[in-house]
Each structure stands twice: as structure tokens, then as C-alpha cells.
Amino acid sequence: MRFRELVFPLRMKEEELLERFYQEEFFCFVIEEDKRGNRLLKVYLQEWETLPSFLSNWKPLNEKVTTPKDWTVELEPFEIVEGVVIDPTEKMVRRDKIVVKLSPGIAFGTGLHPTTQMSVFFLKRYLRENSRVLDVGCGTGILAIISKKLGASFVMAVDVDEQAVEIAKENAWKNNVDMIVKRSDLLIEVEGVFDLVVSNILAEIHLKLLEDVNRVTHEESVLILSGIVDTKEDIVREKAREKGWSLLERKQEREWVTLVMKRS
Known part of the structure; x- marks a missing residue:
């Protein structure tokens, strides 16, 4: 193409x-x-x-x-967080670290952006072995793939963009990761209940996600929301509070904020 x-x-x-x-x-x-x-x-x-x-x-x-x-020629392997390496060359072999073979494609996330790095940081902290994980707005599938490599038993990744879905499927295959990838406008095509939901999209989209996320979570579920500009953090936190979620932790890099939440 x-x-x-x-x-x-x-x-x-x-x-x-x-x-x-x-x-x-x-x-x-x-x-x-x-x-x-x-x-x-x-x-x-x-x-x-x-x-x-x-x-x-x-x-x-x-x-x-x-x-x-042409899109990955200039990218070299790098450690996105401690113990997790992104390898655009698809040649690295490491047994002491999690290695993700990633063809970034275009625009959908190489792992270099702070919102992705903060998402992975919190996945490492809150994902429990055998957890069921949902990645909303999956892009390359990087967060879903890492979730599976961290020990999740079931992973679903959804994105509204067809090209992102195809890239995520390709990356899942390259990493020998068994996960479901499909097109969905937020949670419209999502069924089931998940222990952890991660979403690295814009604040305005998080507001829509929060309207329906209770349907696919339980009282002990963890919600990781990234991609929030600091000037819009308050509106996301207020909407989350209205829907029954309380803040566990936050992290900020430059103007970007990531929030971790649990049911109040």
C-alpha cells in the first residue's frame, strides 16, 4: 500500500x-x-x-x-519502562525483559509518547496475573500486547479506526500473543466483564467512555485513563466521580496526565 x-x-x-x-x-x-x-x-x-x-x-x-x-527505519529498541523493551527492529532477543516487537505504522503509537509510557508504568503496577484486560482505543495494540505478556489471561483490544485494528492484529501475530482485536466505537461492540480497563485517548473521549464503562467492569476493577491534558484533568475526574470511580493514583509528564481509578 x-x-x-x-x-x-x-x-x-x-x-x-x-x-x-x-x-x-x-x-x-x-x-x-x-x-x-x-x-x-x-x-x-x-x-x-x-x-x-x-x-x-x-x-x-x-x-x-x-x-x-519505511515507517520504522529510524527507530531503535528502547526501554519504555523498566523491564519492558519496545523493539521496532523485530530482532532483539532478551530473556531478562519483556520484549515487544512493534511495527508502529503511522500515528498509532510507538511507545515514545509519555501517555503510552505512563500507561505501561501503571499496567505493571496494577495488572494481576490471570486478569481480564480491555484496551480501548488500542492503536498499534502496544498496551494490549504488554498486558498479555505481563500475565493477563484474556485481552481484548478495540479501536474505531480500521487501519489501527489491522496494525494491532499484525503486531499481535508478530509477538505470538493471543488476544481479540476488533473494531468498536468505544464499548459499543464490547461484551463481558474486565478486571482492568486501560484507555490512552483524549479527555473528551474519556468522558464518553465513562458513560458506559461500568457495564464492562466490576466493583474491584481498575481503570487507567491516559492521554489527558492537565487543563482537562478536573472534568475527567468529576465525570469519573459522578459514575462511581475514585482516584487511586495519578502521574504527570509534561502537560499529560494519567489517572488510575477504582469504584468508590
Whole structure:
């Protein structure tokens, strides 16, 4: 599959940009830094796709044709948290650490972002062996794969974007991980009850998730919500409180906050 890659200088705050993309249901993008520290936005379009409307007046720095094989060339293995290594090269063998072979694809999460790192940090802390885990907005499937490698007995990963679902399925196969991956708009297609629910998406989406998450959890379930900009932490915590969840722990990196909650 071939894509057009358009590179733009980043002209707005990252959280504002993410909100605009979610509003237009566009997920094929990535934010990077060049060697000079300049923040760049890379957008990937299939032949039939057009730019999201809010980018129509942005002038790209460059444009080229690319394929999925090009997307992981510059990434090297790295330890996302202590004891968990992400390996985009798919060549590393370690017996003393959890190794996740990951083809990031585009925009769906390499593990480099602090929201992903904080999610993994709390998965290590709260996931119990034989837990049933649900990853909502799974992207590459990185959190679901790590959950299985940490000892979860059953893992389901869902995402609203079909391309993310296909990438997550591919990554699960590469890691020899048995998990269910399917398309679902939040919890619409989800049945069953889970011991731990993790979601690394935007604050506004967490508000919708909280409307239905009680249906798929029990009184001892743990809920990990990441991807929250600090200016919107209060609205998420208030909605959670209304739905019967109390704060166990929080962690913040830069402007991003991750919350761990349990039923009140």
C-alpha cells in the first residue's frame, strides 16, 4: 500500500491538534522532532483521501510517496519502562525483559509518547496475573500486547479506526500473543466483564467512555485513563466521580496526565 506523506511545521499545541484530528475522525498522522528540535507534523494519505479541512491552508515543507516498510527505519529498541523493551527492529532477543516487537505504522503509537509510557508504568503496577484486560482505543495494540505478556489471561483490544485494528492484529501475530482485536466505537461492540480497563485517548473521549464503562467492569476493577491534558484533568475526574470511580493514583509528564481509578 502506498501513501502520500506530507510534512508540516507544527503550528498549534499538540493537544489542540489531536482534538481537531479526532473531530474529523482522521488518525493517519505522527508528531516528531527533527535534528534541530523543530516539531513537525507528518500526515499520511491514501490515494483516495484528502487532507482534513483544518489543514487545507497549511503549506507542506515537503511531500513524498511512502510505504509501511519505511515507517520504522529510524527507530531503535528502547526501554519504555523498566523491564519492558519496545523493539521496532523485530530482532532483539532478551530473556531478562519483556520484549515487544512493534511495527508502529503511522500515528498509532510507538511507545515514545509519555501517555503510552505512563500507561505501561501503571499496567505493571496494577495488572494481576490471570486478569481480564480491555484496551480501548488500542492503536498499534502496544498496551494490549504488554498486558498479555505481563500475565493477563484474556485481552481484548478495540479501536474505531480500521487501519489501527489491522496494525494491532499484525503486531499481535508478530509477538505470538493471543488476544481479540476488533473494531468498536468505544464499548459499543464490547461484551463481558474486565478486571482492568486501560484507555490512552483524549479527555473528551474519556468522558464518553465513562458513560458506559461500568457495564464492562466490576466493583474491584481498575481503570487507567491516559492521554489527558492537565487543563482537562478536573472534568475527567468529576465525570469519573459522578459514575462511581475514585482516584487511586495519578502521574504527570509534561502537560499529560494519567489517572488510575477504582469504584468508590
